Amino acid sequence: MNRYHTVTGIVINKKTVRENDLLITLLTPKDGKIVALAKGATNIKSRRLGSLQLGNIIQAHLYTQNHRSWISETSVTTSFLRHPKNLIQVSLLFYFLELINRFIAENQHLEGSFFISQNIIQAINRQNVIDFIKNEIALLDILGFGKPPQILLSFQSKDYKNCQKYLKLYFESLLEKPLESNKLFN
Numbered sequence: 001m002n003r004y005h006t007v008t009g010i011v012i013n014k015k016t017v018r019e020n021d022l023l024i025t026l027l028t029p030k031d032g033k034i035v036a037l038a039k040g041a042t043n044i045k046s047r048r049l050g051s052l053q054l055g056n057i058i059q060a061h062l063y064t065q066n067h068r069s070w071i072s073e074t075s076v077t078t079s080f081l082r083h084p085k086n087l088i089q090v091s092l093l094f095y096f097l098e099l100i101n102r103f104i105a106e107n108q109h110l111e112g113s114f115f116i117s118q119n120i121i122q123a124i125n126r127q128n129v130i131d132f133i134k135n136e137i138a139l140l141d142i143l144g145f146g147k148p149p150q151i152l153l154s155f156q157s158k159d160y161k162n163c164q165k166y167l168k169l170y171f172e173s174l175l176e177k178p179l180e181s182n183k184l185f186n
Contacts, residue, residue, distance in 0.1 A: 004063055007031060008077060010117055011056045012097045016042060024052055024071060026060065027100060027117055032109030036062055036069035048074045055080030055093050055121055080121060092124050092132065094181040099171055103143050112142050129160055136167050145174060 009026030012033075017023050022041040026034045041048045048071065051058050057078040063070045080093065100117055104110060116135050123131035133155060140147050148170055154163035172178055 003065060004061070006059055006061050007034065008057065008059055009034065010114065010121065011052055011054055011058060012117075013101045014052060014054065020046075022052060024060075025101060025106075026058075027104065027114055029114040030109070031107075032113075033101075033104045033106055034062075034069060035106050036060070036071045038071040038074075041071075051076040053079070053081060054097060055124075057118065057121075078121075080125070083125075089124050089127065091181070093121070095168075095179060096120050096124070096136075098179055098181045099139070102175055110142050113139070116142060129164075133160055133163055133167065136164075140170075145170075 007026065007028045007030070009028040011024060012027050013025035015023045017037070020040045020043045022038045024036050024038050024041075026036065028034055038048055038052060040046055041052060043049075051074040052071075056076055059075045059077055060071050061073040063072055085093075096117075100113070104113060116139050119135045120132055120139075123129075123135060137147060137151065137155065148166065151163060151166045151170065154160075154166060168179070
């Protein structure tokens, strides 16, 4: 990998480290899941903070040395919060980003995971539950997990509420613990 390179990625996680720095997790189409440090990103003068919001698809200029990456510049390709969102949309985004962050290891590349993630975020934006669930089921294939029959039957019978419930329970059983995003809206 070149020391300086530009990637397109979905911001799937961010964590404040020190006072003004952010540890950003990106899901990219070619490099998989990348964790990079954005020094000074929370500083009031930083132009990067607005683009480093969860669910945004960004172009990031990275500097990599000794298996560590730093984000120098960013620009937004698609902003999740461009239009006002309701609580359900934000909840679904947090739920989905937690799944991606937990199931894909750092520096792991799963073919098609970026594009399915992009489709899921677009489905949340359009409030299209059917596309959201369909892409969630496709995510199971990419992750290499089988699809339980009750998920497929409920989707085929257009029982989307139960299908989503079965999907969530199945993901939690694979993780062997409840999702943290559930606690945000209880």
